[in-house]
Amino acid sequence: DAGVIQSPRHEVTEMGQEVTLRCKPISGHNSLFWYRQTMMRGLELLIYFNNNVPIDDSGMPEDRFSAKMPNASFSTLKIQPSEPRDSAVYFCASSTASTQYFGPGTRLTVL
Amino acid sequence: GENVEQHPSTLSVQEGDSAVIKCTYSDSASNYFPWYKQELGKGPQLIIDIRSNVGEKKDQRIAVTLNKTAKHFSLHITETQPEDSAVYFCAASMWGSQGNLIFGKGTKLSVKP
Numbered sequence: 001d002a003g004v005i006q007s008p009r010h011e012v013t014e015m016g017q018e019v020t021l022r023c024k025p026i027s028g029h030n031s032l033f034w035y036r037q038t039m040m041r042g043l044e045l046l047i048y049f050n051n052n053v054p055i056d057d058s059g060m061p062e063d064r065f066s067a068k069m070p071n072a073s074f075s076t077l078k079i080q081p082s083e084p085r086d087s088a089v090y091f092c093a094s095s096t097a098s099t100q101y102f103g104p105g106t107r108l109t110v111l
Numbered sequence: 112g113e114n115v116e117q118h119p120s121t122l123s124v125q126e127g128d129s130a131v132i133k134c135t136y137s138d139s140a141s142n143y144f145p146w147y148k149q150e151l152g153k154g155p156q157l158i159i160d161i162r163s164n165v166g167e168k169k170d171q172r173i174a175v176t177l178n179k180t181a182k183h184f185s186l187h188i189t190e191t192q193p194e195d196s197a198v199y200f201c202a203a204s205m206w207g208s209q210g211n212l213i214f215g216k217g218t219k220l221s222v223k224p
Contacts, residue, residue, distance in 0.1 A: 006155075033211060042216050043155075043200065056211065091154050098143045098206045102154035 004103035006092050012109045018080040021106045025094030030043055033100060034067055034077050034090040043091075049075065082110045113138040115203050117215025125223055130191050132218045134201035135183040142186045143206035148177060149198045149217075159186070162206055191222045
């Protein structure tokens with residue numbers, strides 16, 4: 001099993017640019033979660049999907065953030081326009097019951 | 112909603128000693144309590160979990176205990192080794208709900224050789 005796959009692993013961009021993070025969950029898992037991790041705020045849940053449907057997006061910081069899950073094997077998290085305060089490590093996780101399995105993360109730096 | 116508190120935030124032990132990390136939760140409906148280990152530059156990895164139908168679970172040098180009455184659970188690492196150095200997170204949820212886990216703030220464990 002390849003585990004949760006995230007791309008890119010590192011992203012450096014300039015303020016105002018659009019950023020798209022990608023996630024491929026573990027095959028057969030029907031829940032997908034996007035988290036953000038910073039030193040100041042720790043691990044924050046941004047949004048999660050069940051069976052490709054967004055269930056709770058109350059953690060999405062503002063309208064600049066959006067997430068989609070067009071099918072069971074792919075999800076994106078988009079930030080448009082990006083700001084320096086969005087710099088963080090973004091994790092995707094998937095689960096089939098309650099146990100979540102995390103991907104390696106995308107380290108985003110917004111200059 | 113559920114709230115999980117984790118203590119201590121940092122823990123330093125000598126190699127070979129034991130380490131204990133404690134968490135408390137607020138929602139008595141929670142019945143699933145996983146522990147994750149996050150090494151530098153990696154995502155959190157599940158190391159052990161427990162459901163409320165048991166009070167203790169062991170896996171080699173790692174054990175988790177659960178006290179549902181007091182609403183707290185703990186991670187115990189015996190015979191610590193330098194490779195145990197990492198950030199550990201506890202979490203709580205309802206098993207099978209397919210909802211989100213509520214995480215503690217994490218404990219940075221340092222094992223000194």
